[in-house]
Amino acid sequence: QYLEVLRSHQNRPAKCLTVLWALGQAGFTDLHEGLKVWLGVMLPVLGIKSLSPYAVSYLDRLLMMHPNLTKGFGMIGPKDFFPLLDFAFMPNNSLSPSLQEQLRRLYPRLKVLAFGARPEAALHTYFPSFLSRATPACPPAMKKELLTSMSQCLSLDPLSFSVWRQLYTKHLAQSSLLLNHLLESWESSSKKVHQSLQETVRSFKVTNEELAARGAGGDQDVAACDAACKELLRKMKGRGFPWSRLLLVLLVFGAGFFLHDVQTHGSFQASSSARLLRSAGILPASQLAWQKVSLGCLEGYRWLERSLAHHGSTAVSILWPQLELLWETSGEVARGVFQQCCSLLSWLHSSLPWLSDWLQNRLPESLLHFAECVRELLLFLVRSCLVPLLQGLATVLQQGWQRCLDSCNGDVTWMCVRDHLMSFTYSSWIYLQNATLALKNWALAMISGH
The missing domain is CATH 1.20.5 (Single alpha-helices involved in coiled-coils or other helix-helix interfaces)
Structure with a gap:
């Protein structure tokens, strides 16, 4: 009834906006009622130039006032969701670019409302419309959103695979895009998706051979799908048996058994492992x-x-x-x-004395004062920090070289350098042993104290 009023008074925007305002008041206290009004009255007039700004701004305010979207689950179905998707991503529609951008910002929350509390039971109903829209000629932003949404459908709702198999021959070009997208995101997808995808890709491969033999469908699309299917099957086979993990597990178990055997018998020579190796x-x-x-x-x-x-x-x-x-x-x-x-x-x-005068006349006094402060700071850092640091470093290097000369009796030979290195290594090793022993004693004391 209200929709008929709006359509019959399109040339009277003030009256239409009054009707929309009055109907929309219920939504500010109840998200369910607000979505009901918006989907039933405002979505059908979204393409009308004089009413579209109010419809989009009302939806923005409604979702902002109700951050908890659970009360709106079940309100948006595929019939309402996909017109919103087209309005948000398709260029050259009846919305202005600013309104389209505003609707695109609201799209993620609308998507959550559409998928509902149990997306694993509902996404297969959205998959056909996602697939039919994912043509090679669709805009890049929309193509990315469609491919991401279809991947989400396949990963959350297993029935989406059976829906895809039924629609495959009618949507070869779209299926080619989706197969290549799955190929690109292979490493980030779950094993559960890999198992279901393997059965689907094998059935696609059989269908591709039949289509190629009959010459049905676009030759280019069939070839693209077949190439993507072969690459996916190759990746699935490439995973193979995890021999590396098995060897790692066997190595860990073998090392554990060996250590237990040596610890039980007191020494390696008395262990069963040594007897076995000796007999062999x-x-x-x-x-x-x-x-x-x-x-x-x-x-x-x-x-x-x-x-x-x-x-x-x-x-x-x-x-x-x-x-x-x-x-x-x-x-x-x-x-x-x-x-x-x-x-x-x-x-x-x-x-160039004029440069200083010119700068003083053109630049503000505060900027000149700041430059003078920076200059004084740099001079202070150079005189107080950098120069003493370099002098100290040069002194340390000179003293170190002089000590090296004195210890080598004025002749730096390889024998002398080797002796110094061995002495340094030995002292470092002794220090490390002492530190480890002290740490162990401290830990034992702490444990015994508790």
């Missing part, structure tokens, strides 16, 4: 192999020690004068660059 001949063979490997490593270490001692001393004697010369040259270059920069700055200061 594996233990003597492994011991012999270990002796050979140890001997080879020892000989290699001795050869490396002799070679490095000789070649290291030679390299130090040859390269050290060059490094000293390079250090002196670098210092001279740095001093020269610094002097050139100072000369350039002084030339700029003496040759």
Whole structure:
């Protein structure tokens, strides 16, 4: 009745808006009544230019006043949802771009209302309309939303797969897009979807062969679907048996059994594992192999020690004068660059006095004061922090090098460096052992105290 009034008075917007305002008052206290009014009266007039702004703003206010959408479940069905989807995403419709953008912002909440409290039992009824709209020519934003929604239907409602199989031959182009989307999002989909999808893709593959043999359907669409099906089947087969996980589990169990065996018998030699390896001949063979490997490593270490001692001393004697010369040259270059920069700055200061006057006349006093503060801060940081830090670092490096020279009797050789490294490694290892022992004693004391 109210809809007939609105349609008969389209040329009198003020009266129509009054009717809409009066009907919409019930929705501000009850979401169910508000949606009932909006779907029954305002949605049918959404394309009318003079009434569309009020209809969209009322829906926005209604959903903002009722953030808990559970009272509205069951109100929006496929019949009402898909016109809203078209209004929100299809370009060049009867809504202005600003209203369409506003409706698109409301679309996620409308989608929640449409899918309801149990989407796993309702999504298969939405799947056909999603599929029919997902044509290759549809706008990118709408295509993305349709593919995402169809993936949601397949993952939540298993009946969507049977609906898809029934519609497959009539929607080959759309199915090709969906198959490729599932292929791209394969890694993020669940195993449950993989199992149901495997049966569906196999049936699609049989259908593709039949269509190709009969020459029915678009050859391009059939070929695209067949290629996507083959790639999906290849990914499904590629998963295979989880041999790596099985080997990891066996390795963990084997290590646990071995440790338990050794702990039970008190030592490895007395354990059952050692007796088994000894009776099989594996233990003597492994011991012999270990002796050979140890001997080879020892000989290699001795050869490396002799070679490095000789070649290291030679390299130090040859390269050290060059490094000293390079250090002196670098210092001279740095001093020269610094002097050139100072000369350039002084030339700029003496040759361009007008720049300072121009800046003082053009820039605000507060900005000049801020620049002066920044300059003073930078000078303070350089003089108080950077220069002392560099001087301290240079002093530490010089003292360290002098200590190294003193400990090596003025001649830095590979033998001396090796002794220092071994001493440092040994002291670090002793410190680590002592720290670990202290930590263990502290933990035992804490446990016994409680």
